[in-house]
Amino acid sequence: MFFGNLRQDWSEFVLADLGVYRYEPVPLDSASRAFQQRADIDAYLTLRDCRESFDLAPDAASAVTALDTALDTLDTLAPRTRHNDWLRSRHDRVRHAAGQAAERLGEPALAWRAYADCGHPESRYRCVRVLEQLDRRDEALALAQAIAGAPANEEEAQRATRTLARLQRRRATAQTPTTPGAPTFASAELTLPDACAGLRVEEAARRTLERAEAPVFYVENTLINSLFGLLCWPALFAPLPGAFFHPFQRGPADLHATDFVSRRAGLFAACLAEFETGTYRATIERRFTQKYGIQSPYVAWPALDATLLALALDCFPAAHLKLWFERLLREPGANRSGLPDLVRFWPRERRYELIEVKGPGDRLQDNQRRWLAYCAAHGVPVTVLQVRWAAPEGTSAAPTP
Structure with a gap:
């Protein structure tokens, strides 16, 4: 119970001593413990047993x-x-x-029982779906309208809008609720040459687009998250109660809690204030050197080197970095994914472009649409690149900026 979970074991001590994993030192005291009394341990083990009972059921x-x-x-x-x-x-x-398992088993009554008294951020929307399955459509519509009127986050708002449209159609109403049109984002097409056959479409697109004067990197969810993690390191590793239980954590235990940001509001505000003072670049570069290799929930060390870091800080305007970081803080867990695949830099001009690559038959995911819409709404250069493979007869030239 030292770790507050059943996933880690004493090998953590050995791996840390060998330097395989390095962790940020965080002050710990009795208030930091995951379990404050024997009853807490019993409750944790009971929760584990409940989860395993339906996860491991034989039929x-x-x-x-x-x-x-x-x-x-x-x-x-x-x-x-x-x-x-x-x-x-x-x-x-x-x-x-339990609610998700009940839905998979075709047991909406059990699913409703699970979701109705659940504080998980996704349970409220799942209640709408289950009410539909139970043929309680008026209740489903009322709840969907309540969610659309006061969504907890962007994902819930997106889902509620779709559900409302579907429920309204089924009720054969004259008109569905109108919602503001989503910002449009640029799109382009690219034919990949035969020389790239066998590569993933993202890497094939990267190689095809790259020029000596405009390097292209595959970054997806690594670069922007890493820059955020470096600038906001003190806030992420603040020794607050319930955040760190032992010395072998790669991040705070309450990262996905609804009050994660509000509990650290002053610390995050101080980090983002560096965009106004102009000290953000020096801070990020210093932490890249000082913290290199230390486990972090945001910094992807294998994907970040000094060259990429310098290009990003040269070409990303401070205003755009701040916009991205503010969105990450809206939903620290959910918004870490969905970022575009590639970034293309023009170092001499100190500008850039984010590129989401989609191969034949590939469609944008919801979290990608939300990031693209956010970027487009704030004037961030972003493009959805539809790629196809060259026909055997020949290839098409790559588009130039």
Whole structure:
């Protein structure tokens, strides 16, 4: 129970001593412990047993029985987890997982029971879907309207808008609710040469687009997240209660909690204030050197070197970095993914372009659409690049900027 989980073991000490993994030192005291009393340990183990009971069930019938029993146990356990925010979040995760398992098994009544009293950020929207399955469409519509009117985050707003349109169509109403049109983003096409056959489309596009005066890098979710992680390092590793339980954590345990940012509002504000003072570049470069290799939930060390870092800081305007970081802070967990695949720099002109690559038959994911819309709305240069392979007869020239 030293680690507060059943995933890590004593090998962490050995790997840390050997230097295989390095962790940011964070002050720890008795208030930092995941478990404050024996009852907390018992509650954690009960949550583990509940999750395994339906995850490891040998067949569908056994899984349904296990889910019913697990939900009874979770109902009983709920009062014993409310005093411990970390345990309560674990409780909500198990309850949400039970709802998802019930949906997969075609048991909407069980799913409703799981989601209805769950604090997991995705459970409210899942309630709408389950109400539809239970043919309680008026309730589903009312809840979807409530979500659309006050969404908890961008993903929930996006889903609620789609669901409202579908529910309205089924009710055969004269008109669906209107929503502001999403900003449009640039698109282009590229034919990949035969020489790139066998490569992933992202790498093939990168090689085809690259020029001596305009290097292109495959970065996807690594570069912008890494810059954020370096600038906001003090906030991410602040020794707040419930964040760090032991010396072998790559990030705070409450990273996905709804109050993660609000608990550190002053610290994050101080980090972002460096864009106004102009000290952000020196801070990022200094932390890149000082913290190199230390585990972090945001910094992807293998994808970041001094050359890429310098190009990014030369070509990304401070205003754009701040915009990206502000969006990351809206939903620190969800918004880490969905960023464009490539970045193309023009160092002499100190400008750049983000590029999302889509191969034949590939479609934009919801989280990608949200990032693209955000960038387009704020004047960030971003392009969706539709690629295709060259016909055997010949190839098409790559577009030039």
